[in-house]
Amino acid sequence: MTFTFQSEDLKRDSSKKISHHLFPLAMEEDVKTADTKKAHRVLDHEKENTRSICLLEQKRKVVSSNIDVPPARKSSEEVDMDKVTAAMVLTSLSTSPLVRSPPVRPNEGLSGSWKEGGCAPSSSSSSGYWSWSAPSDQSNPSTPSPPLSADSFKPFRSPAQPDDGIDEAEASNLLFDEPIPRKRKNSMKVMFKCLWKNCGKVLSTAAGIQKHIRTVHLGRVGDSDYSDGEEDFYYTEIKLNTDSVADGLCSLAPASPSQSLASPPTFPIPDSSRTETSCAKTDTKLMTPLSRSAPTTLYLVHTDHAYQATPPVTIPGSAKFTPNGSSFSISWQSPPVTFTGIPVSPTHHHPAGTGEQRQHTHTILSSPPRGTVSLRKPRGEGKKCRKVYGMENRDMWCTACRWKKACQRFID
DNA sequence: CCTATCGGACC
DNA sequence: GGTCCGATAGG
Numbered sequence A: 001m002t003f004t005f006q007s008e009d010l011k012r013d014s015s016k017k018i019s020h021h022l023f024p025l026a027m028e029e030d031v032k033t034a035d036t037k038k039a040h041r042v043l044d045h046e047k048e049n050t051r052s053i054c055l056l057e058q059k060r061k062v063v064s065s066n067i068d069v070p071p072a073r074k075s076s077e078e079v080d081m082d083k084v085t086a087a088m089v090l091t092s093l094s095t096s097p098l099v100r101s102p103p104v105r106p107n108e109g110l111s112g113s114w115k116e117g118g119c120a121p122s123s124s125s126s127s128g129y130w131s132w133s134a135p136s137d138q139s140n141p142s143t144p145s146p147p148l149s150a151d152s153f154k155p156f157r158s159p160a161q162p163d164d165g166i167d168e169a170e171a172s173n174l175l176f177d178e179p180i181p182r183k184r185k186n187s188m189k190v191m192f193k194c195l196w197k198n199c200g201k202v203l204s205t206a207a208g209i210q211k212h213i214r215t216v217h218l219g220r221v222g223d224s225d226y227s228d229g230e231e232d233f234y235y236t237e238i239k240l241n242t243d244s245v246a247d248g249l250c251s252l253a254p255a256s257p258s259q260s261l262a263s264p265p266t267f268p269i270p271d272s273s274r275t276e277t278s279c280a281k282t283d284t285k286l287m288t289p290l291s292r293s294a295p296t297t298l299y300l301v302h303t304d305h306a307y308q309a310t311p312p313v314t315i316p317g318s319a320k321f322t323p324n325g326s327s328f329s330i331s332w333q334s335p336p337v338t339f340t341g342i343p344v345s346p347t348h349h350h351p352a353g354t355g356e357q358r359q360h361t362h363t364i365l366s367s368p369p370r371g372t373v374s375l376r377k378p379r380g381e382g383k384k385c386r387k388v389y390g391m392e393n394r395d396m397w398c399t400a401c402r403w404k405k406a407c408q409r410f411i412d
Numbered sequence B: 001c002c003t004a005t006c007g008g009a010c011c
Numbered sequence C: 001g002g003t004c005c006g007a008t009a010g011g
Helices: A002-016 A027-034 A036-047 A049-063 A076-095 A128-139 A165-176 A206-217 A230-234 A244-252 A275-279 A355-361 A385-389 A391-396
Strands: A190-194 A235-239
Touching: A190 A206, A206 A230, A206 A235, A230 A235, A385 A391
Parallel strands: none
Antiparallel strands: A190 A235
C-alpha cells in the first residue's frame, strides 16, 4: 500500500510541483480528498498490488528521466547478496548515532518545495529512510547539513518502518535514483567495509580491506599480495558523506560501474564468479515467428483496434453482468457483430477475398482530415462500463473502457 | 505489429 | 465528471 501511496506522490509532485508542508501522516488523506481522480486510482490499486508496483515503476521512469536501475541487478544470487549487504550496512550504520537529535530546521517544510522534496532529509521526523543518510552528517565535519535543496526527492513516506527487504531495496532505489547524479561533493570519504559475517571491519583503503579479507577470511596467508578479486565480493564501499547508504547500495549493484564513486583501482580482475554469471546467460529460445500472424480466412469483427479482447462477459445484452445482484436495465441495441459505428474503411463489410484492394476502395470514404481538427465521432450517450460496473468493478469493464478507449461493450 | 497506459480534449 | 482520442511505452 505504501507503494501506491508513494507513486501517487511521485506523480503529483512531478506534475504539479506544489509545495506541501504537511505531515507525512496526513498526506494520504490529503491525496484522497484533493485529487479525486487519483484517489480512484488509489482505490483500484489497493485491490491489486502487482499493478501498483508496475505502475510505480512506470511513474518512476517518468519522474527520473534518465537514471535506469538496471533490472540485471535482479539475478537471484545478487538479490541475496544485496539483501545481505544492505542489511549489514544498515546494521552497521544503525549502531552509529544516527537520529541524534537533529536540529529542527525552521524552514523545514518549506525548503524543498520545488520537486526536491518537502521534508528536509536530515530530519528524523520523516521516516526511517532518512535516517540512512543521517549518519553521514555526523561523520563528516565539512558539511554538517546539506544547506538547501537536500536533494533527495521523496517528501512523504508512510511512517511505517520499512520491514520488507525487497520493498526496502526497491524503495531505496526510488529514493535515491534521482538525487544521485545530481549532487556530488568532493569531500566524500570512502570507506570500505568488510561484509563477512560477524566482521564488519571498516578500513579506509581498498587495499587494506582486501588484504584484510584475504588474510583473515579467505585464509590466504602466504600470497597475501596476490589478489584474484574474490575479496571484492566481501566488502563494500561506504560513502561517509551525504548519501552514504545510497552509495553503499549502489556499489553493491555490480552492473553499475560505480559511476562517480572514487572506486579504488583494484577491480580489473577478470573474475567471473559473481557478476558475469548472470550476464553471460544465454537462453536459447527457439520460437518460430509465425506464431500468431497467420491470417485465417474468417475474421468476424475486425475493428481497427482489438480493444474488445474477450471481456469476461462477452455479450451482456440480457445476461448476467450484475455482480452484486443489483438490477440494471441497460438498453442494448444490437449484438456487436455487424459494427458499423465508425466511419472507417468500408472493407469490413465485404467478406469477399482479396483484401488487397482496400486502398483502392476507401479513397473518399475514409475519415479525411488528419491535419485539421480532431473530428471525433459523436460520443455515445449510453451507459458505459464505467457507469454500469463502477470503478470498484473495473476488471469487469471491457478492455476498451479500461484503456480509456471507446467502449466496445455498450456501443451506441 | 500488439497490448496497455495515460494525458487531456471534448462533451 | 464521464468518455475517449491520440501519444506513447513496452513486448
